[in-house]
Amino acid sequence: MKFLCNDCQRVMEFVDNMASEGGGSMAIRYACPNCERSISMITNSGETQVVRSLGVTIGHEAIHAAPEPMAMIRGALAGQRTAPTVYEGPEPEWTEAALKRLAAAPVFVQGMVRRLYGDYARQKGYAEITPAIMTEARDALGMTEM
Amino acid sequence: MTDKSDILNQVLVQRQRVAERLAKIEHVVAVMSGKGGVGKSALTANLAAALGMRGWAVGVLDADIHGPSAAAMLGARGQGVAMAPEGALPAIGMADVRVMSMDLFLEDDNTPVSWQHPGGLAADTFVWRGTLEANVLREFLGDTDWGTLDYLLIDMPPGADRFETLMRIAPALSGALVITIPSQVSHMVVRRAIQSARQAGAPLLGLVENMAGLADIQGETIQELFPDGGAQAFATEMEIAYLGKIPFDPRLARTTDAGRPFVLNYGDTPTGRAILALARKLEEVLT
Numbered sequence: 381m382k383f384l385c386n387d388c389q390r391v392m393e394f395v396d397n398m399a400s401e402g403g404g405s406m407a408i409r410y411a412c413p414n415c416e417r418s419i420s421m422i423t424n425s426g427e428t429q430v431v432r433s434l435g436v437t438i439g440h441e442a443i444h445a446a447p448e449p450m451a452m453i454r455g456a457l458a459g460q461r462t463a464p465t466v467y468e469g470p471e472p473e474w475t476e477a478a479l480k481r482l483a484a485a486p487v488f489v490q491g492m493v494r495r496l497y498g499d500y501a502r503q504k505g506y507a508e509i510t511p512a513i514m515t516e517a518r519d520a521l522g523m524t525e526m
Numbered sequence: 527m528t529d530k531s532d533i534l535n536q537v538l539v540q541r542q543r544v545a546e547r548l549a550k551i552e553h554v555v556a557v558m559s560g561k562g563g564v565g566k567s568a569l570t571a572n573l574a575a576a577l578g579m580r581g582w583a584v585g586v587l588d589a590d591i592h593g594p595s596a597a598a599m600l601g602a603r604g605q606g607v608a609m610a611p612e613g614a615l616p617a618i619g620m621a622d623v624r625v626m627s628m629d630l631f632l633e634d635d636n637t638p639v640s641w642q643h644p645g646g647l648a649a650d651t652f653v654w655r656g657t658l659e660a661n662v663l664r665e666f667l668g669d670t671d672w673g674t675l676d677y678l679l680i681d682m683p684p685g686a687d688r689f690e691t692l693m694r695i696a697p698a699l700s701g702a703l704v705i706t707i708p709s710q711v712s713h714m715v716v717r718r719a720i721q722s723a724r725q726a727g728a729p730l731l732g733l734v735e736n737m738a739g740l741a742d743i744q745g746e747t748i749q750e751l752f753p754d755g756g757a758q759a760f761a762t763e764m765e766i767a768y769l770g771k772i773p774f775d776p777r778l779a780r781t782t783d784a785g786r787p788f789v790l791n792y793g794d795t796p797t798g799r800a801i802l803a804l805a806r807k808l809e810e811v812l813t
Contacts, residue, residue, distance in 0.1 A: 433658035435665065436536040449614040449669035450607065450631075452661055459637035461630075465608040467615075488579070488790050491622030492601065495615075499608060 383419060385412035392419065465503065472501040473508040481511050496521060540661075544668035544695060547613075551585070551675040553700040553812045555731065556692060560719025562684035564707045565736045568782045569772065569801075570681040571599035571623075575787035576805035578621030582676035585616065587666050588627035589692065590683035591659050592639050597627040601785030606630055613671035620787055626670045628662070660691045667696055677808075686722035693726040700812055701729035704766065707737045708752040713760050720764050731769075731811050733761040734804060738771030741796045748773045748796060769807045772800045 383392040392410035395418065406428055411418040435452040454460070474482070474494075485493055500517040501509050517523075548554060557570045570586060577584045588596035597603045600619025607630045608615045616624040628639055641651060641658060672678065682689055693699060702723050706716045716733075723730060735757035739748035751774060761768035775797035778788040792798040 430654045430657065431533065433654040433661065434533070434537060435540060435658075435661035436533050449609055449671075450665050451669075452658070453628075453631060453665055456641050456658065457631055458640045458642050459633045461606055461633050464606060464614075464631075467608060467610040471610075488575070488621045491618045492620065495605065495618040499605075 381421070383410050383421075385415060385417055387417070388412055388414040390414045465499070467502050469502070469505075472498060472506055475508055475510050477511050478509045478514055481514055496523075540664060540668060544664060545698070547668050547670070547672060548678075548696060548698055551672060551678045553676065554678045554680065554696060554698065555700055555808070555812075556589075556680045556682050556689060556702045556728070557705065558682040558686075558689055558702050558719060558723065559684065559705040559712075559716055560686050560722070561706070561712050561715040564705050564712060565774075566684075566705045567595045567681050568599060568778065569705060569734070569736055570679050571596060571619075571782060572778070572787045572789045572801045573805055573808070574600065574619075574623045574677070574679050575621040576789045576793075576802050577677050577808075578623050579789065579793070579802075580805060580809075583674060584621070585624040585626070585670075585672050585675050585678045586619075587663075587670075587678060587680045588625070588629065589663055589666075589680050589688055591628050591662055593683065594627040594629035594632075594639075596681050597625050597629045598785055599782045600625050600787065603629060603785065610671060613669050616670050616672065620785070620790060624670075624672060624675070626666045660695070663688070663691060664695045686719045689719070689723055689728070690726045693728055697727075699728060701731040703731050703769070703808065704733045705736050706733060706757055706760070708735060708757060713757075717760075717764065720766060730766045731808065732767035733757060733764070734769050735771040737774045739773040741773040741775040743775060743777060743795075746796055767811065769811070770800060770804055772804065773797050 384390070385392055390412055392412050395409040395411050397406050397408040406423045407420045408423065409418055409420045448454070454464070482490055482494060497509060497514055497517045500520060501513055506513055557566055557573070559566050567590065574584045574586045586596045586600065588594045597617055597619070600623050602617035602619035602625045605617040607617070614626070616626045617630055619625045632639070641655065680692065682692070689702070704716060704720055704723075706712045720730065737751055738757070740751045741748055757771065758768045773796050775788065775792065775795060777792060778797060781788045781791065789798050789801045793802055
């Protein structure tokens with residue numbers, strides 16, 4: 381949406397916007413580049429949400445770094461599981477002995493086991509996965525094999 | 527005039543992210559029908575497992591936002607979604623199939639998919655829900671660290687509208703695999719879905735007739751389940767390749783419910799062989 385300064389016949393320019401507490405509405409300020417007269421447009425909750433549903437950030441929240449993965453889903457979905465685990469470090473290394481033990485599992489579950497044990501190791505801050513850590517993870521996760 | 531939120535640029539960045547992810551995936555295939563209840567999700571899970579058994583790196587994106595089932599059918603429900611610097615880590619299911627589904631985000635089985643509405647305008651959610659759910663699909667595609675994949679199967683919900691959305695988000699789609707059952711009513715609905723996919727510019731990879739008879743679990747015979755639906759003739763009429771028929775085996779329902787795709791344990795049954803043959807045909811079509 382654009383606005384015209386009737387006195388100067390100039391298109392007003394965006395100055396800033398301010399999201400209300402709770403993010404339901406926004407006040408968007410425009411000013412004439414010539415006479416500096418300003419106006420504020422207030423959006424209602426529905427209009428704000430239409431823009432948010434594009435998966436973009438708006439208002440003061442838009443002083444952005446790169447958005448987090450799945451930011452829109454995590455920000456908007458009601459009834460979510462507890463916050464997803466966030467891993468910052470590199471993936472733990474699997475030692476040769478651990479890989480050998482993994483290879484003994486049925487081939488169609490190896491990827492799943494690798495992921496579960498990898499997650500466990502990351503949560504514990506282990507840099508590598510050894511057979512001993514596999515045993516620890518198996519016991520902690522209540523798995524009967526591997 | 528400047529927009530400090532720079533919404534246009536944010537949208538362009540989103541598109542770029544999807545393009546970068548998909549560049550590492552050899553084939554992106556939508557499994558669609560238009561019709562509900564044709565066994566599309568179970569067939570997608572089994573097809574993914576069959577491709578995995580054949581040595582391919584496979585992912586499944588569950589585009590059925592309100593009825594997600596892929597994680598359960600691939601035995602990946604318990605894992606949830608973890609966030610890493612490279613993106614959201616998909617769950618890993620049977621046969622190493624990587625899975626992203628709304629099911630992985632939800633608290634429990636009693637929690638429906640619903641969206642928060644700042645400002646309390648619950649009655650107006652219909653205004654923006656469609657856009658938001660299109661962006662769920664975009665986040666699933668662009669924010670998931672799929673890694674390098676040979677095949678990404680997208681399990682589409684019933685109806686044709688989400689397919690058009692998918693084509694807009696992922697125009698580099700390899701094509702659509704269309705599922706029907708031997709019923710004239712199914713063909714009637716699937717016919718519209720095929721035309722809709724054509725209008726959206728999607729390559730149509732082929733038609734599969736699911737639930738084509740009831741497999742005798744003691745032997746090799748196939749009993750008629752529906753009257754002959756004439757899927758092959760239907761495929762010819764619709765100018766789409768006929769990729770074969772998959773008989774129904776009651777064990778498929780049981781194993782898939784248990785999160786263990788049927789084809790893993792019953793590959794040498796009429797239904798298992800048909801699913802493996804479909805995997806081979808899909809490979810051929812995409813070569």
